[in-house]
Amino acid sequence: MNSVRARAERISAWLERSDVDVVAVQETKCRDDQFPAEVFTGLGYEVAHHGLSQWNGVAIASRVGLEDVQIGFPEQPGWGEPAAAEARAIGATCGGVRIWSLYVPNGRDVEDQHYLYKLQWLDRLRAAGASWLAEDPGAQIALCGDWNVAPQDDDVWDMAEFEGKTHVTKPERDAFQAVVDTGFADVVRPYAPGPGTYTFWDYKGLSFPKRKGMRIDFVLASPALAARVGDARIDREERKGKGASDHAPVIVDFG
DNA sequence: ATGGTCGTAAAACGA
Secondary structure, eight states, X not given: OOOTTTTHHHHHHHHHHHOOSEEEEEOOOSOGGGOOXXXXXXTTOEEEEXXXXXXXXXXXXXXXXXXXXEESOTTOOOBTTTTBOOSOEEEEEETTEEEEEEEOOOOOOTTSHHHHHHHHHHHHHHHHHHHHHHHOTTOOEEEEEEOOOOOSGGGBSOGXXXXXXXXXXXXXXXXXXXXXXXXXXXXXXXXXXXXXXXXXXXXXXXXXXXXXXXXXXXEEEOHHHHTTOOEEEEOGGGGSXXXXXXXXXXXXXXX
C-alpha cells in the first residue's frame, strides 16, 4: 500500500464500501509503535501488524477472528549484514482460514544481491507452504500479497520493456510456479483474465492512464480453500484519484 | 532532459 499512515483515510473509505471480512496489507512503511490500528479497529476489525522500520511492514485485519498470529515463516531468509529477517510476512487464523500477508523482496536488479535474496525467499516460502500442506492436506491456507513476480508475459504491458529486468526472469517465474506446484492455486486469474489485467501501476510516467501495469499481487489458495472460491476481482477503481496506492486491492470471495 | 513519482525522513534510499 506504500504507507498505511499516508493512506489512512483511503483505507477507511475502502473498507467501509468493500465489506471484506479479512484484509492482508503489505508495505505499511512503519514500526509497530507508529501503526494506526484505529484505522481498522474503528470499523470493527481486529488487527495484527509487524513493522521494524520505515521499510516493508505487513498486517492482517479481520472481523471474523484473528488467532495464532505468527511473525515470519519458518526459515524465512534475512537481509543485511548481519542478515536479519525483515518485516515481510505475518500469519494469522481468521474464521478458520490461515491467512498470510506476504511482501516478497523486490529483487532490484538481476545483478543485485537482492535478486538472490528474492529467489531464496520464494524458495523458503515454498518449503514452508509444502510443510503446512504435508502436515494437514486439508488445511485452508491463503498466501496473499505482493509477490513482485509477473508469472506470465501477459502480466506486463510490454515484455520488450522488461528485457533483462526483474519480475519476469525465468528463475523468478520458476520460483513462483514452484509454490503453485506445491498446491497453491492462483484463485483470481480465472475470474480476472488477461491480457491487460494488472494489480500495480508505477507512479512514474503516467503509467496508470497509459495502462502500463503489472500483475504481481496474488492470492494463492490451498486445495481445500481454492475449492470454496465463488468469485474474485481486482479493484482497479481504487488505483484512481488523489492519494492512491500504486497497487490495487485484490478481492476473493470464499463463499 | 541520464529525469520522470511517491513515501519516509530529513539526504538519500527504496519501490
